[in-house]
Amino acid sequence: MKNIDIFRESEQYMPGGVNSPVRAFRGVKINPPIIKSGKGVVIKDEEDNEYIDFVLAWGPLILGHCDEDVVEAIKEVSSKALAFGAPTKLELDLAKFMCTSLDNIEMIRMVNSGTEATMSAVKLARGYTNRKRIVKFAGCYHGHFDGFLIEAGSGVITGGIPGSLGVPTESIENTLIGIYNDKEQITELFKKYGNEIAGVIIEPVAGNMGVIKAEDDFMETLRELCDEYGSLLIFDEVMNGFRVAFKGAQSLFKVKPDLVTYAKIMGGGLPCGAYGGRREIMENLAPLGGVYQAGTMSGNPIVMAAGLATLAKLKNNLDYYNHIENIGIKLQEGILQISQKYNLPVVMNRVGGMMTIFFSNLKEVRTYDDVKTCDVERFNRYFEHMLKSGINIPPSQFEALFLSVKHEENHINTFLNAFEKFAASEV
Ligand SMILES: *Cc1c(COP(=O)(O)O)cnc(C)c1O
Numbered sequence: 001m002k003n004i005d006i007f008r009e010s011e012q013y014m015p016g017g018v019n020s021p022v023r024a025f026r027g028v029k030i031n032p033p034i035i036k037s038g039k040g041v042v043i044k045d046e047e048d049n050e051y052i053d054f055v056l057a058w059g060p061l062i063l064g065h066c067d068e069d070v071v072e073a074i075k076e077v078s079s080k081a082l083a084f085g086a087p088t089k090l091e092l093d094l095a096k097f098m099c100t101s102l103d104n105i106e107m108i109r110m111v112n113s114g115t116e117a118t119m120s121a122v123k124l125a126r127g128y129t130n131r132k133r134i135v136k137f138a139g140c141y142h143g144h145f146d147g148f149l150i151e152a153g154s155g156v157i158t159g160g161i162p163g164s165l166g167v168p169t170e171s172i173e174n175t176l177i178g179i180y181n182d183k184e185q186i187t188e189l190f191k192k193y194g195n196e197i198a199g200v201i202i203e204p205v206a207g208n209m210g211v212i213k214a215e216d217d218f219m220e221t222l223r224e225l226c227d228e229y230g231s232l233l234i235f236d237e238v239m240n241g242f243r244v245a246f247k248g249a250q251s252l253f254k255v256k257p258d259l260v261t262y263a264k265i266m267g268g269g270l271p272c273g274a275y276g277g278r279r280e281i282m283e284n285l286a287p288l289g290g291v292y293q294a295g296t297m298s299g300n301p302i303v304m305a306a307g308l309a310t311l312a313k314l315k316n317n318l319d320y321y322n323h324i325e326n327i328g329i330k331l332q333e334g335i336l337q338i339s340q341k342y343n344l345p346v347v348m349n350r351v352g353g354m355m356t357i358f359f360s361n362l363k364e365v366r367t368y369d370d371v372k373t374c375d376v377e378r379f380n381r382y383f384e385h386m387l388k389s390g391i392n393i394p395p396s397q398f399e400a401l402f403l404s405v406k407h408e409e410n411h412i413n414t415f416l417n418a419f420e421k422f423a424a425s426e427v
Contacts, residue, residue, distance in 0.1 A: 003046050006034045027376075028383045028395045038065030040406040043392060051392040052411050054401040058394070059207075059239050060264040062320075062353065063310060064406030070268045073309035074302055081301040090304035097308060098266070098276065101315060102247055104256050108276030109285060110299040114238035114263030115143025117273035118201065120293045121259045122147065124275070125199030125232040127291035128284050133193055135200040135231075137180040139209030139368035142201055142236050142261075146171040180206060181214060181367050183221045194229035199259070201234040204249035207400040208239070209371045210356035211349040216253065223255035232258040232281070238273070239264055239400070244352040246314055246321060252351070268310035270303045320405040324353040327407050331355070334416040342423040353403035357382075371398060382422050389418035 010017035016024040018032075025032045033045035041064055043053045056062070063070060081088065095108050111117050122134050122145075134147065142148045149164040150172050176193060178200070179185040190197065200222055206212045226233045235257040240249035242265040250257065258281060263273035276282065286292045297303075314320060332350050335357055339346040347358040347365045358365045359375040359382070379397040386393055391414065393401045 001046060003034045004031055006046055007031050010034075022395065022399075025395045028380045030384055030387070032395075033387075040064045040066075041404060041411055049390070051387070051390050052414060053392045054403070054415070055392050055394050056402045056404055057269060058264070059243060059354070059400070059402050060267060060269050062243065062265050062324075062402075062404050063268075063313060064404045067268075067310070067313070069313055070306050070309045073268075073305040074270075077302050077305040083297065083300055085296060088299070088301055088304070090301050090308070091299040094304045094308045094311075097311060098262075098274065101311070102260075102276075103250055104278070105260060105276040106279040107282035108274050109282070109293070110304070111273040111275070111293075111295055112271050112297055112300075112303075113143070113273045114236075114261065115145055115273075116295070117238065117261035117263055117275045118142040118148065118234075118236055119145035121234050121261050121275040122199060122201060123293065124281065124284060124291050125234060125259065127289070128281050129198040129230065129232065131196050131198040131231075132174045133176055133196045134174060134198055135176045135178045135186070135189065137178040137202055137206075137368075139180055139212075139371065140201075140203045140206055140236070141208030142203075143238075147175050148201075150175055150177060178202075179368070180209075180212065181218050183218050186218075186221060186225065190225045190229055190231075194225065194231070197229060197231040199232035199234050200226060201236055203236050203240065204253060205240050205244050205351045205354065207354055208398070209368055210358055210365065210374075210398050211351060211354055211400050212366060212368075212371070213349070213351050214253070215366070219253050219255045226258070234259045234261065236261050238262060239354070241265060242311065242314055243354055243402075246318055265314075266307050266311060267303055268306035270300075270306045272300075272303045272307055317405075321352065323405055324403050324407075327409065327412055328353055328355065328403055330409065331403070331412050331415060334412065335419060338416065338420045338423050342420075342427050344423045344426055354400040355403075356397075356400055359397065374398075378426065381426070382419075385422045385425070386415075386418055389414075389421070391415055391418055 007017050018024045035043050036046050037044045041053050043051050099105050146167045149167050204214050237248045237260050241262040245251045259277035261275045284291050332348050345361045347360050349356050359378045360373045374397050
């Protein structure tokens with residue numbers, strides 16, 4: 001069957017033809033290819049077209065598609081353990097691995113997605129502090145939990161406006177919106193509401209408004225405010241964890257979080273998530289404490305095996321991160337050189353193997369407002385050109401593209417050649 005025929009039929013049975021909205025390519029106004037296989041950095045669609053992949057399942061596949069060791073671990077466990085709903089040794093293995101390999105994680109709870117991890121971490125913060133309000137930053141994404149689905153208007157917004165139908169105002173009235181990298185605004189917010197704030201959740205390296213790294217003094221301000229007012233600082237490392245460094249975004253900043261959420265890479269390509277932090281906080285979870293959170297499939301044996309195989313391989317090969325950094329630099333420098341040559345206004349933000357090419361006239365992109373200056377029409381032309389050139393990138397200006405350990409110089413060169421043709425066509 002042709003891609004388009006499969007997609008049209010999918011639209012009959014699944015809303016928009018997809019199980020997660022971005023996959024429908026609505027923003028870029030073209031039909032998505034239907035992917036059937038992947039190996040290393042190459043994915044293949046139903047018409048046998050091949051693409052070099054810079055999406056990597058939206059981040060998880062840092063080892064590339066169908067890494068031999070991960071597939072082997074899945075095969076081995078799946079012949080004897082699909083699910084029990086009982087404790088298994090594999091859960092201990094992954095929990096212990098994460099607690100001993102990462103900083104500030106004394107205890108951890110496994111869940112099935114990033115959304116579950118962040119909503120549970122917030123519930124735990126509320127239960128632990130016995131407070132209602134949470135702070136999230138405009139432009140940060142923490143999954144589809146009602147309390148996070150808030151769009152930020154301009155300026156200082158202190159009340160929530162729903163970003164989705166079906167979210168009652170009551171569900172978001174305790175969500176306060178912070179402005180990323182704005183120390184004064186967050187300080188004002190705490191002055192007004194500090195004693196009611198259970199926690200602040202942040203992507204330390206934002207990826208869901210395009211890549212923007214939080215500034216050091218901004219992070220220090222957050223930590224100071226949380227300490228002063230007794231609120232918890234939650235790092236949402238669902239995308240950052242094992243991505244920007246083996247020890248995640250935590251290792252890039254001086255400040256320590258109270259709770260951290262993980263998913264994506266930690267599941268090795270299977271559905272997973274986790275949240276962890278200080279023992280004294282984590283012990284408030286049932287069955288030890290009064291914060292109830294559960295899951296029939298949480299800690300599933302196959303997921304644990306895939307996660308452990310992935311994380312252990314990363315830990316045993318820390319030079320992978322140097323490789324990713326080096327090809328990342330090559331990609332970044334190449335893009336900037338080409339943009340200069342053709343006078344194409346571009347800002348490129350990159351932290352390790354996650355990056356965004358912003359089509360913006362600004363000198364730097366460091367806030368959500370900066371992001372909004374991007375030329376989305378130009379991005380859409382770029383996206384279509386890249387896809388036709390056999391390069392798969394996220395179908396939105398406001399997403400990160402990812403590198404894996406399997407990307408090599410020749411893949412970067414193919415990307416740059418395609419980018420140069422695009423740049424030439426824009427002048
Ligand atoms: C992807 C993502 C989530 C949501 O994870 P799901 O597994 O899609 O539910 C939450 N936070 C961040 C930072 C993410 O990138």
